[in-house]
Amino acid sequence: MLRFVVEEIPESGLEVHHHMDPTWISPLMGPQFSPGTEGLDLTADLTRADRLVLVQGRIAGHATFQCSRCLAESPWTVEVSFRHLFVEDEVHARRFPGEVSEGDEMETSPYQDGVVDLEPLLAEELVLSLPQAPLCSEACRGLCQRCGKNLNEGPCGCPAEEEDPRWAPLKRIH
Numbered sequence: 344m345l346r347f348v349v350e351e352i353p354e355s356g357l358e359v360h361h362h363m364d365p366t367w368i369s370p371l372m373g374p375q376f377s378p379g380t381e382g383l384d385l386t387a388d389l390t391r392a393d394r395l396v397l398v399q400g401r402i403a404g405h406a407t408f409q410c411s412r413c414l415a416e417s418p419w420t421v422e423v424s425f426r427h428l429f430v431e432d433e434v435h436a437r438r439f440p441g442e443v444s445e446g447d448e449m450e451t452s453p454y455q456d457g458v459v460d461l462e463p464l465l466a467e468e469l470v471l472s473l474p475q476a477p478l479c480s481e482a483c484r485g486l487c488q489r490c491g492k493n494l495n496e497g498p499c500g501c502p503a504e505e506e507d508p509r510w511a512p513l514k515r516i517h
């Protein structure tokens with residue numbers, strides 16, 4: 344489904360619509376993110392010039408994540424845009440020897456056997472788009488360290504400050 348024979352891509356371009364199934368996305372995202380039940384949608388334009396294939400794509404949809412502080416489930420709108428150039432492997436080795444330098448605005452990768460496979464590209468783009476330590480809100484109060492209550496829902500019953508341990512023996516007298 345996401346593999347395209349390069350010779351069959353018309354010079355006029357090819358538009359691809361693909362539904363990314365939650366069962367495929369979920370392991371990529373890891374435990375903090377969930378793709379929901381609907382999955383994500385890919386729209387991509389493939390343009391070929393001889394043995395170069397330019398892919399311009401967008402992954403969009405609705406997912407959720409678990410807040411890094413309060414652990415509450417929060418909505419997250421996925422919107423990832425990418426451009427990637429596939430180059431036939433022999434040509435790639437000749438034109439792009441070694442690593443692609445940092446300043447290059449477009450990433451390239453080789454394709455083999457005359458077939459471009461979008462699946463690894465989508466997986467990479469999706470994973471790179473995931474925010475590190477996402478929060479439900481910048482002002483998230485997190486959980487009480489003692490009782491575990493979500494402090495965004497209001498204060499818990501725990502004393503505000505640690506009791507002075509010097510009073511502990513006095514308490515035992517009563």
Ligand SMILES: [Zn+2]
Pocket residue numbers: 410411412413414415478479480483484485
């Ligand atoms: Zn939170």
Ligand SMILES: [Zn+2]
Pocket residue numbers: 487488489490491492499500501
């Ligand atoms: Zn508490």
